[in-house]
Amino acid sequence: MTAAVESVIRLRMSEHDAHYGGRLVDGARMLALFGDIATELLIRLDGDEGLFVAYDCVEFRAPVYAGDYIEARGRITHVGNTSRKMEFTASKVIESNIHPDVPSAARVLDPPVVVTYATGTCVVPKDRQRRTASGTVDGGARG
Numbered sequence: 001m002t003a004a005v006e007s008v009i010r011l012r013m014s015e016h017d018a019h020y021g022g023r024l025v026d027g028a029r030m031l032a033l034f035g036d037i038a039t040e041l042l043i044r045l046d047g048d049e050g051l052f053v054a055y056d057c058v059e060f061r062a063p064v065y066a067g068d069y070i071e072a073r074g075r076i077t078h079v080g081n082t083s084r085k086m087e088f089t090a091s092k093v094i095e096s097n098i099h100p101d102v103p104s105a106a107r108v109l110d111p112p113v114v115v116t117y118a119t120g121t122c123v124v125p126k127d128r129q130r131r132t133a134s135g136t137v138d139g140g141a142r143g
């Protein structure tokens, strides 16, 4: 049996990530994080970066601003022949810009606020899968 495969990325949204009025971050920024999460999940499961074939659900549930700390998580929910179905969440764990007169004021969100939720499917072609029968990646195969 293959152990549960999960991945986590935590980072701060920078001023470069602000795209809209009020320093609002583009929703595509969260999808870029999910792409990196998916890549790690595939490397851990199959020893290959794979390809994202489709999102079947993307929900932007709360706004993200420059200065916020975001924790993105993902897990594989189903392993098919070449397909790997995944579920993703991005949560705001620290909120910045909370005081109109004190730009450095910020607070920890407990519990975190889910800002983006998505499900999707990635593909690793059979000839690129390097998972052994015991569920571990065969590190010896190259080229």
Ligand SMILES: C/C=C/C(=O)SCCNC(=O)CCNC(=O)[C@H](O)C(C)(C)COP(=O)(O)OP(=O)(O)OC[C@H]1O[C@@H](n2cnc3c(N)ncnc32)[C@H](O)[C@@H]1OP(=O)(O)O
Binding pocket: 035, 036, 038, 039, 042, 049, 050, 051, 052, 053, 054, 079, 080, 081, 082, 083, 084, 121, 122, 123
């Ligand atoms: C980790 C992140 C990476 C990226 O972001 S990469 C950048 C964006 N992605 C791409 O550029 C990928 C471009 N697309 C492709 O190159 C091809 O397209 C694929 C290689 C991804 C797939 O091509 P083929 O293998 O010929 O497709 P099939 O044989 O029709 O399906 C393979 C498996 O994928 C499932 N599938 C196909 N379409 C969908 C869909 N729309 N939603 C959910 N699943 C889908 C099928 O069922 C099957 O699965 P089963 O092998 O396990 O039976």
